[in-house]
Amino acid sequence: xxxxxxxxxxxxxxxxxxxxxxxxxxxxxxxxxxxxxxxxxxxxxxxxxxxxxxxxxxxxxxxxxxxxxxxxxxxxxxxxxxxxxxxxxxxxxxxxxxxxxxxxxxxxxxxxxxxxxxxxxxxxxxxxxxxxxxxxxxx
Amino acid sequence: xxxxxxxxxxxxxxxxxxxxxxxxxxxxxxxxxxxxxxxxxxxxxxxxxxxxxxxxxxxxxxxxxxxxxxxxxxxxxxxxxxxxxxxxxxxxxxxxxxxxxxxxxxxxxxxxxxxxxxxxxxxxxxxxxxxxxxxxxxx
DNA sequence: AGAGATTTGTACGTATGTATG
DNA sequence: TCATACATACGTACAAATCTC
Numbered sequence: 414x415x416x417x418x419x420x421x422x423x424x425x426x427x428x429x430x431x432x433x434x435x436x437x438x439x440x441x442x443x444x445x446x447x448x449x450x451x452x453x454x455x456x457x458x459x460x461x462x463x464x465x466x467x468x469x470x471x472x473x474x475x476x477x478x479x480x481x482x483x484x485x486x487x488x489x490x491x492x493x494x495x496x497x498x499x500x501x502x503x504x505x506x507x508x509x510x511x512x513x514x515x516x517x518x519x520x521x522x523x524x525x526x527x528x529x530x531x532x533x534x535x536x537x538x539x540x541x542x543x544x545x546x547x548x549x550x551x552x
Numbered sequence: 553x554x555x556x557x558x559x560x561x562x563x564x565x566x567x568x569x570x571x572x573x574x575x576x577x578x579x580x581x582x583x584x585x586x587x588x589x590x591x592x593x594x595x596x597x598x599x600x601x602x603x604x605x606x607x608x609x610x611x612x613x614x615x616x617x618x619x620x621x622x623x624x625x626x627x628x629x630x631x632x633x634x635x636x637x638x639x640x641x642x643x644x645x646x647x648x649x650x651x652x653x654x655x656x657x658x659x660x661x662x663x664x665x666x667x668x669x670x671x672x673x674x675x676x677x678x679x680x681x682x683x684x685x686x687x688x689x690x691x
Numbered sequence: 692a693g694a695g696a697t698t699t700g701t702a703c704g705t706a707t708g709t710a711t712g
Numbered sequence: 713t714c715a716t717a718c719a720t721a722c723g724t725a726c727a728a729a730t731c732t733c
Binding site (some may be wrong): 426484510 | 699700701702703704708709710712
Binding site for chain 3 (some may be wrong): 714715716717718719720721722723724725726727728729730731732733
């Protein structure tokens with residue numbers, strides 16, 4: 414396993430660790446809901462410090478791939494049921510990361526952006542992992 | 553200034569530092585394009601370690617509020633010109649964080665999500681800080 | 692153009708706190 | 713109760729990019 418990490422590469426070691434885990438998620442080797450090995454285990458496996466593993470996990474959490482909470486293993490984020498939002502003609506849809514207040518109110522996890530739908534008067538914000546916008550058109 | 557950080561609060565110190573800077577950005581005290589003080593300066597100002605400042609900056613970078621690069625001060629991200637994307641009726645719009653490959657190809661900064669527009673056949677991905685989607689109106 | 696100072700990035704070490712199982 | 717596991721926070725050191733003179 415140690416061959417997978419090159420300490421002399423231009424790419425940072427913690428990014429290399431993130432790359433390996435990201436690929437394992439993409440390939441299905443780590444399925445949705447699966448727990449990662451403990452940080453300490455990963456650190457030993459790849460021959461790096463705990464901090465490096467922690468930094469790699471932060472990267473993947475901020476990509477929306479992992480759910481991390483204290484006291485339990487990091488888990489591959491499950492795909493959530495998506496609610497389809499109907500938007501009227503002339504509505505505009507944009508995206509950004511939520512503020513901490515929005516994350517609390519909408520119960521949005523780390524690494525999940527929000528969808529913002531603006532019509533003539535109203536502006537509504539949706540959790541990006543549970544919503545998608547359907548553009549209604551026609552007469 | 554030290555009164556702003558409570559080392560005995562339930563809220564983590566690095567989150568408190570992030571809160572202070574976030575509020576300075578929101579209030580305009582730190583304008584778009586403005587450089588933050590050096591990490592070392594902030595650490596002294598708030599009576600915390602360098603790592604705490606670094607962690608706070610990572611939080612704000614991942615919220616899309618700061619641009620950070622080696623050798624130069626962190627800067628408040630400037631609002632970018634937005635290109636309006638016309639989408640046909642029945643197109644669906646969703647959002648997520650980009651993969652590293654997408655970040656490279658579309659030149660997307662840290663903390664910036666992508667907009668995904670799917671019509672019957674095509675799926676197109678746009679940088680979330682430079683694009684918004686407009687539904688073309690009816691007849 | 693070049694040298695040196697500044698600043699952030701990365702990596703490792705250590706310790707303590709707190710939630711989970 | 714107890715062990716496990718992650719979060720936080722202090723420290724140190726060096727590398728690499730940028731800026732200043």
